Ligand SMILES: [Zn+2]
């Protein structure tokens with residue numbers, strides 16, 4: 272089985288270019304923005320965009336494409352207007368993903384100054400989104416670092432969502448940097464195993480379906496989200512070796528979002544080396 276290792280690549284000049292760039296860098300999966308990540312509104316996907324993306328899939332062999340939704344989205348916002356715009360923007364993202372054959376639409380869990388109120392608003396919006404969710408797409412919740420009043424940086428927070436919404440179309444993207452910043456230590460075999468026992472007990476391992484692989488500039492439990500290149504931060508190489516060689520995660524797309532795109536190929540080559548492979552030839 273081919274490993275799905277990739278990067279968040281650029282869609283400048285068309286969505287398909289993310290795949291061609293990914294191929295050059297040594298990716299077997301990519302993450303992309305289906306629209307500008309800093310705007311609320313985006314035009315719907317055209318037939319031409321779908322055809323070009325599918326042609327790129329055939330030409331590169333990169334079938335697995337993950338989307339990352341706009342950073343503006345806050346489904347738990349205390350401001351009703353922002354909440355409404357967030358709902359519409361993420362619903363549109365899910366529709367674009369359905370049109371493009373993209374299964375995972377990763378989004379940030381949002382923030383609210385009052386945690387319990389924020390969780391209630393988030394769950395209410397997720398319930399409504401599930402009712403309108405197109406076939407073949409999963410609402411993909413990213414584990415957060417816990418900066419400021421961010422929601423969903425502890426496994427208990429996701430357990431609360433699943434208690435209210437036990438739906439298999441609601442899945443999780445684990446970000447290694449965010450997990451570590453939130454206090455989950457992935458560096459040694461013992462602490463690593465304890466983290467996944469906890470995840471399985473509170474959430475269920477089958478719900479983890481996407482990885483973001485980033486090292487962390489900040490220490491364990493700092494609750495600060497600063498990505499670092501693979502093996503060069505506080506997590507270090509050991510954590511990535513454990514993740515890459517964990518058979519429970521071997522089929523999942525693993526995407527880097529490291530700070531300097533000109534070093535993507537280097538980071539990807541490290542990940543491939545941890546599984547004893549060379550990056551696929553471009
Ligand atoms: Zn993200």
Ligand SMILES: [Zn+2]
Pocket residue numbers: 446448449496497498
């Ligand atoms: Zn981050």
